[in-house]
Amino acid sequence: MQARTWQVLALGSALLTTAAAAADLPGKGVTVQPIQSTISEETFQTLLVNKALEKLGYTVQETREVDYNVAYTTLAAGDATFMAVNWQPLHDDMYDAAGGDKLFYRQGDYVSGAAQGYLIDRKTAEQHHITNVEQLKDPEIAKLFDANGDGKADLAGCTPGWGCEAALNAQLKAYDLTNTVTHNQGNYAAMMADTITRYKEGKPILYYTWTPYWVSDVLVPGRDVLWLQVPFSVVPGEPNGSTKLPNGKDYGFKVNTMHIVANRAWAEKNPAAAKLFAIMKLPLKDINAQNSAMHAGQSSEADIERQTDGWIQAHQALFDGWVKEAAAAAQ
Numbered sequence: 001m002q003a004r005t006w007q008v009l010a011l012g013s014a015l016l017t018t019a020a021a022a023a024d025l026p027g028k029g030v031t032v033q034p035i036q037s038t039i040s041e042e043t044f045q046t047l048l049v050n051k052a053l054e055k056l057g058y059t060v061q062e063t064r065e066v067d068y069n070v071a072y073t074t075l076a077a078g079d080a081t082f083m084a085v086n087w088q089p090l091h092d093d094m095y096d097a098a099g100g101d102k103l104f105y106r107q108g109d110y111v112s113g114a115a116q117g118y119l120i121d122r123k124t125a126e127q128h129h130i131t132n133v134e135q136l137k138d139p140e141i142a143k144l145f146d147a148n149g150d151g152k153a154d155l156a157g158c159t160p161g162w163g164c165e166a167a168l169n170a171q172l173k174a175y176d177l178t179n180t181v182t183h184n185q186g187n188y189a190a191m192m193a194d195t196i197t198r199y200k201e202g203k204p205i206l207y208y209t210w211t212p213y214w215v216s217d218v219l220v221p222g223r224d225v226l227w228l229q230v231p232f233s234v235v236p237g238e239p240n241g242s243t244k245l246p247n248g249k250d251y252g253f254k255v256n257t258m259h260i261v262a263n264r265a266w267a268e269k270n271p272a273a274a275k276l277f278a279i280m281k282l283p284l285k286d287i288n289a290q291n292s293a294m295h296a297g298q299s300s301e302a303d304i305e306r307q308t309d310g311w312i313q314a315h316q317a318l319f320d321g322w323v324k325e326a327a328a329a330a331q
Contacts, residue, residue, distance in 0.1 A: 025057025026272035026330035034063040035071050035080040037162075040299065041213060041291045045084045045111070045282060047308045049260060052280065055323045056272050067161045072098035078263050082277065084110060086261035089254055090163045093237050095261070105267035108278035111258035111287065116164065116210035117251040118155075118228040119219070120145070124204040125226045133252070134175055134231040136206075142180035145206040147198065150182070156191040156207035157183045166236050168208060171252055174234045199224070210256075212287035214295035227251050275329035280322055286311065 032053055036046045043063070050060045066074065068091060074080045076099040086095065086106060095104065118133050124144060125131070136142045136153050145153035155172075158164035165185050172178055184191060192215055195207050199219060209215045219225045230252035235241025244250045260277040267274040290307050293299075298307070312319045 024327075026327055027053060027056040027058030027270070030058050030270060032058045032060045032081045032273070033079070034060065035074060035083050036063055036065055036085055037068050037071065038065045039085075041287075041294060042085045043304050044287060044290045044308055044311075045258070047304060048282065048311065049082070049084050049276070049280065051308065051312065052276055052319065052322055052326070053273060056276065056326055058273065068163060069094055069161060072104075075261065075263050076103040078265060080263070081266055082260055082262035082273075084258075084260045086259040087114070087163065087256045088259060089235075090116075090167070090256050093166075094163060101264075103264055105262045105264040105274060105277070106259050107274070108259065108280070109257050110260050110280055111212070111282050111284055113284050114211055114256040114258060115251070116208070116253045116256065118206070118208055118230075119221065119225040120207075120228060121199055121205045121219075122222075122224060122226050123202075131226075131229060132231060133171075133177070133228045136177055136181050137175070139180055144204045147194075147203075152179075153181045153206055155181055155183050156188075156195045156205075157185050158208055159188045160185050162188075164208065164210070167234075167253065170236045171230065171234045175231060195219075212284045212291060214288070214291040217288055217292040218295065270330075272326045272330035276322060276326035279325055 032050075034046055034050055036042050046063050050063065053060050064080065071080070071083050072091075072094050075083060088095075098104075120130060128141060128144065130141065136145075139151070142153040143151055145155075147154040155168070157168050165183075168183055172181055172183055192207065192209075195205050196218060199205050205219075205225070207215075221227055228251070230243070230250050233241060233243040233250055234252070235243060235254070241254075243252055243254050245255075260280065262274070262277055267277070290304075290311070293307060294304070
């Protein structure tokens with residue numbers, strides 16, 4: 001009888017401890033609505049944040065996918081909580097138009113060193129000594145990249161609404177390339193599939209891409225393709241904006257940083273989540289590796305879930321440190 005009493009007492013103590021621990025979780029009773037773009041390769045970054053929030057006790061809803069413009073207005077209105085893929089400076093116009101720092105909380109650098117720009121296949125670059133996009137003003141050079149027989153170079157460009165299409169259009173106009181280059185704006189994945197097919201057939205290719213993304217693991221810069229420089233910097237919204245690197249080279253785009261951006265009012269009420277958003281950091285190379293796995297066929301929801309869990313297990317101490325530091329901010 002005495003042993004049973006101790007068992008009951010021990011069980012009661014364990015339940016109290018568990019209840020106390022749950023009560024200590026700063027996110028208990030608070031719902032989070034993540035949001036991201038329709039680019040499935042950005043799911044990994046978002047899911048990693050979701051899992052850290054869950055460890056803090058937050059109830060995380062299924063991530064909603066919308067175009068970037070809609071994402072910013074939705075966050076500003078408080079109809080979503082956060083987005084893990086705020087590109088700076090690429091999205092600056094959308095960010096500012098939706099309310100800027102007044103309505104958004106943005107602290108810390110989630111992903112650094114994201115490059116983007118124009119590339120062509122290395123074979124054509126070396127055969128015709130092409131190093132600068134301005135050389136496409138020459139009809140004979142442009143014709144090398146003609147994929148549909150109209151005599152103009154076909155640039156596999158940017159899907160409307162992503163932000164990069166505005167930069168590309170402004171640059172092509174400023175460099176006087178609109179008469180010799182067609183900026184194809186459609187489904188980016190489909191355009192890149194065609195581009196890769198052309199490359200495998202030994203045909204010249206001209207395309208825009210960014211990192212982190214799987215394309216640069218298939219068409220490796222320096223080995224298969226080369227970045228093209230631009231004649232001068234053109235930054236929409238910044239008359240004197242410069243994209244020139246410290247070494248003097250100019251590839252047309254500033255190196256971007258990706259941030260976790262949240263609704264400011266919500267973040268101010270949830271210091272643990274705000275702290276988490278500010279301290280999480282994800283290496284560019286890890287996103288490239290995960291994106292490559294998706295491109296190789298491991299792209300289902302279950303696959304991405306497993307890949308994210310695998311990353312956490314491989315960086316458990318780091319992940320637990322984020323959660324611990326974030327929880328402390330709510331004390």
